Amino acid sequence: MRRRVCPRCLEPLTTPVWRDATGVPQRPPVERRTRWQKLLDPLRMEPAPLPTPKDAAGAAAANVAPTCPNGHRLPPDYLDRPTVVVGLVGLTGASKSTYLTVLVDLLHEGALAPLGISVEMDEESAARFDDHRYRLMVQKRQLPLTLPLLGEGSSPEPFMLVLRGAGRGGTERAVNLVFFDASGEQLYRSEDMGQYGRFLYAATSLLVILSPGVFPRLRHLADAGEESIGLARHTQMVVNLANLLRTARNVHPDSHLADVSTAVVLSKADKLRSVPDFPADVLRDTDLAARPLASWFEDVRRNSSRLVDFLELSGGSNLLTAVLNRLPRPTVHAVSATGVDAKDGGYPEISPVGCLDPLLVLLARHGVVSEEGLDPEETGSALRGEWSG
Numbered sequence: 083m084r085r086r087v088c089p090r091c092l093e094p095l096t097t098p099v100w101r102d103a104t105g106v107p108q109r110p111p112v113e114r115r116t117r118w119q120k121l122l123d124p125l126r127m128e129p130a131p132l133p134t135p136k137d138a139a140g141a142a143a144a145n146v147a148p149t150c151p152n153g154h155r156l157p158p159d160y161l162d163r164p165t166v167v168v169g170l171v172g173l174t175g176a177s178k179s180t181y182l183t184v185l186v187d188l189l190h191e192g193a194l195a196p197l198g199i200s201v202e203m204d205e206e207s208a209a210r211f212d213d214h215r216y217r218l219m220v221q222k223r224q225l226p227l228t229l230p231l232l233g234e235g236s237s238p239e240p241f242m243l244v245l246r247g248a249g250r251g252g253t254e255r256a257v258n259l260v261f262f263d264a265s266g267e268q269l270y271r272s273e274d275m276g277q278y279g280r281f282l283y284a285a286t287s288l289l290v291i292l293s294p295g296v297f298p299r300l301r302h303l304a305d306a307g308e309e310s311i312g313l314a315r316h317t318q319m320v321v322n323l324a325n326l327l328r329t330a331r332n333v334h335p336d337s338h339l340a341d342v343s344t345a346v347v348l349s350k351a352d353k354l355r356s357v358p359d360f361p362a363d364v365l366r367d368t369d370l371a372a373r374p375l376a377s378w379f380e381d382v383r384r385n386s387s388r389l390v391d392f393l394e395l396s397g398g399s400n401l402l403t404a405v406l407n408r409l410p411r412p413t414v415h416a417v418s419a420t421g422v423d424a425k426d427g428g429y430p431e432i433s434p435v436g437c438l439d440p441l442l443v444l445l446a447r448h449g450v451v452s453e454e455g456l457d458p459e460e461t462g463s464a465l466r467g468e469w470s471g
């Protein structure tokens with residue numbers, strides 16, 4: 083949360099940019115001149131007067147929004163808040179976009195309200211989000227595959243949210259929550275991940291999405307095309323991701339990453355209900371009004387290790403070893419974004435289950451909500467207040 087970056091182009095935001103935007107405009111607005119003025123210009127005797135500091139101040143006042151070095155407008159007060167950057171990672175068809183659409187919709191419906199947290203979305207993201215939401219939640223149609231990016235060093239357009247709540251002592255606290263959803267196609271190869279996944283350099287949180295159909299003993303659940311992506315590809319993706327996170331921080335490939343956290347999402351878990359060894363009760367919703375968060379987190383911890391056992395039994399030991407050893411602070415969650423399989427391009431209904439937990443863990447890891455209950459061995463020191471950090 084310490085490094086501030088532009089959420090659009092990920093350029094670091096340094097102090098001069100902020101000063102520029104509030105005071106002297108970087109690029110003064112172009113003066114509109116009529117054809118008549120242009121015609122008269124060459125006939126003028128004196129040169130046009132230079133703009134005075136007063137003119138500059140006027141121009142700045144007319145366009146006071148702060149911008150990044152590339153001129154992207156930042157949402158109001160963006161720089162005053164700490165930022166949690168969440169990157170979604172998973173191969174083609176893993177459910178990244180579907181899960182994110184459902185998750186953001188749940189946030190808008192007040193999923194965090196029992197914790198006293200309200201959610202707003204930046205205007206420009208909201209317009210894009212509404213297209214996804216309308217297609218998935220209203221028309222109940224499958225989302226299209228996310229388009230691969232073209233430019234080197236590019237990043238997908240993020241969804242930008244602001245969470246607000248009461249901190250300790252009743253003061254208002256707010257954080258920027260920024261989600262990046264890339265095309266799975268560009269996360270296969272490490273070069274692509276570095277070139278088109280620039281957001282991964284800025285990510286403080288990762289949602290690693292794994293579809294059940296990629297595990298050898300669950301292959302009968304694979305969606306079209308999924309069985310052709312072997313488990314080795316996924317293990318490689320995890321290793322590439324772990325290396326990239328460390329390269330981005332200039333640290334040794336085996337070193338511990340203190341400022342990043344991971345939630346592993348076993349997606350499409352509705353398909354698993356009929357699988358004999360699947361611990362079916364892990365697929366459930368978190369009702370924050372019914373029980374304290376710490377008690378839900380104890381469930382999360384227990385269910386995470388049950389899911390690890392299940393996935394190892396399903397032939398995923400090697401992938402799970404990579405996830406648990408190479409990614410920072412991982413928990414494993416069973417999630418179903420839609421509740422049912424798609425048929426003929428559409429869903430009979432959309433009934434999400436378990437979608438909130440992975441985000442709650444990431445928010446706890448960044449001090450937005452209390453971490454209590456997540457780490458048994460640290461119960462004594464885990465008494466951090468909410469919104470500390």
Ligand SMILES: Nc1nc2c(ncn2[C@@H]2O[C@H](COP(=O)(O)OP(=O)(O)OP(=O)(O)O)[C@@H](O)[C@H]2O)c(=O)[nH]1
Pocket residue numbers: 172173174175176177178179180181224225226227228229264265266267305349350351352353417418419420421422423424
């Ligand atoms: N049964 C079930 N199917 C799902 C669920 N979520 C996604 N799917 C299926 O998986 C397909 C791919 O989902 P997407 O969300 O587009 O996958 P993605 O990870 O964004 O894929 P790319 O954009 O290509 O990287 C969907 O069209 C659905 O058919 C779910 O919760 N349950």
Ligand SMILES: [Mg+2]
Pocket residue numbers: 178179180226227228263264265266
């Ligand atoms: Mg997608």
Ligand SMILES: [Zn+2]
Pocket residue numbers: 088089090091092093150151152153154
């Ligand atoms: Zn920018």
